[in-house]
Amino acid sequence: MGLKISHKKLQADELNLNDVVKVTLFISNMDDFTRINQVYSEYFVTHKPARTTVEVARLPKDAGLELEAVAKMQIE
Structure with missing residues (x-):
């Protein structure tokens, strides 16, 4: 699932x-x-970022789900 991939990228x-401060889920x-x-609840147990879920007609490569996440990063 996309959350596993996003976690590795983070x-x-x-x-x-x-x-993560904001998640947008695009669901076909x-x-x-x-x-x-x-x-989703298995990944975000206690921390609940803002979330938007949108149903779309179709996703690239006929995927069932696309996830967009915004995370905060401390810059020194």
């Missing part, structure tokens, strides 16, 4: 899921929302 920049079939929400 770690590459020395960030983690607690640094709202019938999948309950399952997607269950998986």
